[in-house]
């Protein structure tokens with residue numbers, strides 16, 4: 001016989017418990033937070049995370065494309081505007097580019113994607129492709145790592161200016177903006193999730209989906225650790241050139 005479903009409170013508690021595996025605990029993140037990261041490591045992180053930033057609106061558009069519920073689409077569309085911007089509003093992607101400039105990166109180089117490591121690209125693409133193929137409720141609920149995001153954004157706002165005085169403070173606007181945006185996203189995402197997963201099996205599947213998303217975030221940092229901490233970027237045994245592909249538009 002299958003186990004009884006968790007109550008919504010128990011289920012939410014289980015979801016929040018997944019925070020134990022959030023990328024805030026990854027050694028790369030810990031190093032950035034405690035002031036141990038080099039300039040190259042911070043720059044590497046910002047340049048690679050840019051690929052996540054530009055992919056999020058495509059992920060959200062995929063969710064909307066699969067969602068027949070007009071009321072949900074009306075709320076979900078705000079996520080795309082948050083990142084892409086709207087008339088009179090720059091949006092998160094532009095804010096991230098300002099962060100990139102604030103850490104000393106060249107805007108055109110960041111936009112070119114040439115610094116994006118293959119491992120980061122594959123992890124982010126897995127997230128976008130999951131959203132394309134999954135039903136919209138599953139894809140929507142996979143955004144719930146954002147439960148843990150305000151804390152990580154706040155921790156950067158608190159720690160980075162102390163540790164990295166060379167970063168131009170204007171770059172921090174992205175993190176500040178996400179504090180409220182992420183809280184609003186989570187409220188909507190949780191509401192969909194708590195309604196949709198009502199059997200124990202479905203709830204276990206949702207927890208596996210959340211683990212998949214945690215894996216995406218963790219794997220991105222693993223790729224960055226290899227390249228910028230251990231000095232083992234792809235092909236380092238044969239060349240010091242960045243010969244990896246910069247995206248095939250898949």
Ligand SMILES: O=C(O)c1cc(C(=O)O)c2c(n1)C(=O)C(=O)c1cc(C(=O)O)[nH]c1-2
Pocket residue numbers: 056142143144145146147148149152153178217
């Ligand atoms: O800086 C971070 O650690 C972090 C993590 C996450 C996340 O947990 O997926 C997001 C963001 N930032 C973020 O800025 C963002 O806009 C965002 C959207 C989503 C999503 O899955 O839809 N996650 C995240």
